[in-house]
Amino acid sequence: MRLHKFLHNSFTNIRSLGAVASLALLSGCSWQSLLGLDGKQSTFITEGPVARTQLDLFYVTCYVTFAIFVIVASILAYATIKFKARTPAEESAIPPEEGHGNPLIEVGLIAASVFALVIIAVPTLKGIWYTYDVPVEEKANAYEITATGYQWWFKFEYLNEQVPGAGVLTTGNELVVPAGRPIHVNLRSMDVMHSFWIPKLAGKVDMIPNRGNLLWFKADKPGYFWGQCAEFCGDSHALMRFRVIALSPRDFNDWLDQQSKSYRVVASTGSGLGKAQFASLRSFKENEPGVSGDFEVSPLDAWKAKQFPEKNENPELITRGMHLFSEKTCNTCHMIRGYAGAVGVAGPELTHVGSRTTIAGGNLDNNAEQLQRWIHNPGAVKPGNKMWVNGYLLNNIKLTSEDEVALVAFLQSLK
Ligand code: HEC
Ligand SMILES: [Cu+2]
Structure with a gap:
């Protein structure tokens, strides 16, 4: 009952x-x-062929193991019920003599296991070959990028195909790629082992010191994706993240043109602070009806809006920040193209840092408050990070809050 x-x-x-x-x-x-x-970072929602292949493989494994579970569990249930001792006499009876087994069942089980393994192995091997490198038929169309892992951030290097010989462009922690095109990523490391993973697109493949590795991926359509280092690499490993921004091919080329420019000098005359320098971003919309600059609503639109100057720029403050950047030895670790003396390579390139949505390895939103929080005490944000240990502690960098505000204004002006 x-x-x-x-x-x-x-x-x-x-x-x-x-x-x-x-x-x-x-x-x-x-x-x-x-x-x-x-x-x-869901691997159940895939936005490209490589991640899709990996998910399919996961499902195949699930189906096979589920089938095994059902068979084993039903035999177990059957045996438990069928051979249960039902009376006290049965319970105290001497157990039946043990047999030495049934060869047919044993061989059958081995054969069934091999069969189950083969079902999993075939798509696994196919998947490994497929995800390893850009398929031959798409190779000619592939775009090549080099990603380098540092404790605890990522450097990305690009070539501007439209302008041969223009040299290499660099971004930190935000990888911008053309959607719909296969991306061939060379994986490198400057220090320890890292691992490159964009759950919705592809990964994980290790970045190994002194050894070239590679992976490829393709984003079905434009979008904004979350990535992460997936190999323990020291104190701030869990804070080593990055973003991937996929743009339409035309937007991507416009973005490359914009990034090729040297750093943006904000004239103290105040006029002409904007538009002309951003003419190359043809289809990037800024605060137009129907376009949401709200990151939670549309990260991609918010990212695009970020390519344009902040409202209420203060040229004097920015100029002060620009001078502080070398006075405080920031230039020894950070490159700003066009800024004399800013040629450091120990930290992310900052030529266009103001146009990124995140800083500090994809951990902080790139706004005035978080920028100040970062340059005020980077060690409190990311324990053990090199800017803190080799810069603030070794070089004895001290900033007043006025210094911080000026530096933030300068960093934000770097569009
Ligand atoms: C010893 C080298 C060093 C010095 C000096 C240094 N930095 Fe850094 N900086 C780094 C490193 C390394 C990172 C990346 C840290 C991380 O995310 O783990 C970084 C990150 C940053 C970032 C975030 C960039 C991004 O894309 O995530 C900003 C902004 C920045 N530094 C500004 C400054 C300013 C301003 C100064 C001077 C007050 C300065 N740095 C001095 C090494 C340095
Ligand atoms: Cu790492």
């Missing part, structure tokens, strides 16, 4: 759960979000 009631209740519960689930699915909620599997 009680069992019946339990079963009945369970059934009703499952039914109402099912009703909720189908309602949610009908209202546009995906099963991923229903199960809480729709995070920014």
Whole structure:
């Protein structure tokens, strides 16, 4: 009776759960979000062929292991019920003599295991070959990027195909790529082992010191993606993140043109602070109707809006910050193209740092408050980081809050 009631209740519960689930699915909620599997780094939501191949493989493994589970569990259940001792006499009976086994069953089990392994191995090997490098038929169209891991940030290097011989461009922690084109990524490391992973697109492949590795990926369409170092690499490993921004090919070339420019000098005359220098960003919209600059609503639009100057720039403050940048020895670690003496390579290049959505290895939003928090005490944000240890401690860098505000204004002007 009680069992019946339990079963009945369970059934009703499952039914109402099912009703909720189908309602949610009908209202546009995906099963991923229903199960809480729709995070920014979800591998269940794939946006490119490499991640899709990896997910398919995961499902194949799940199906095979689920089938094994069902078979083993039913045999176990059957044996438990069928051979249960039902009377005290049966319980105290001497156990039956043990046999030495049944060769047919044993060989059969080995064969079944091999079969199950083969089912998993075939797509696995195919997947490994597929994800390793850009497929031959797409090779000619591939865009090549070099990604280098540092404790605890990523450097990305690009070539401007439109301008042969223009040299290499560099960004820190934000990788911008053309959508719909295969991206061949050379993986390097400057110090210890890191691992490159963009869950919705591709990964993980190790970045190994003194050894060239590679991976490829393709973003189906323009978007903003979250990435992460996936190999323990020291104190701030968990804070070693990055972003991938996929743009339409035309937007991508416009962005490259914009990035090729030297750092932006904000004239103290105040006029002409904006537009002309950003003419190359043809289809990037800034605060137009229908375009949300709100990061939570549309990270990609917010990223695009970030390419343009901040409102209310203060040229005097920016100029003060520009001088402080070398007075405080920031220039010894950071490159700013066009800024005499700013040729350091120990930290991320800052020529266009103001146009990124994040700083400090994808951990802080790139706004005045967080920039100040970072340059005020980088060690408090990322324990052990090199800017703190080799800069603030070794060079004895001290900043007053006026210095910080001026430096922040300068950094924000670097669009
Ligand atoms: C000893 C070298 C060194 C010095 C000196 C130094 N930095 Fe850095 N800086 C770094 C490193 C390394 C990072 C990356 C840290 C990380 O994310 O782990 C960094 C990160 C940054 C970032 C974030 C960039 C990004 O894309 O994430 C900014 C902004 C910055 N530094 C500004 C400054 C300013 C301003 C000064 C001078 C007050 C300065 N740095 C001095 C090495 C240095
Ligand atoms: Cu790392």
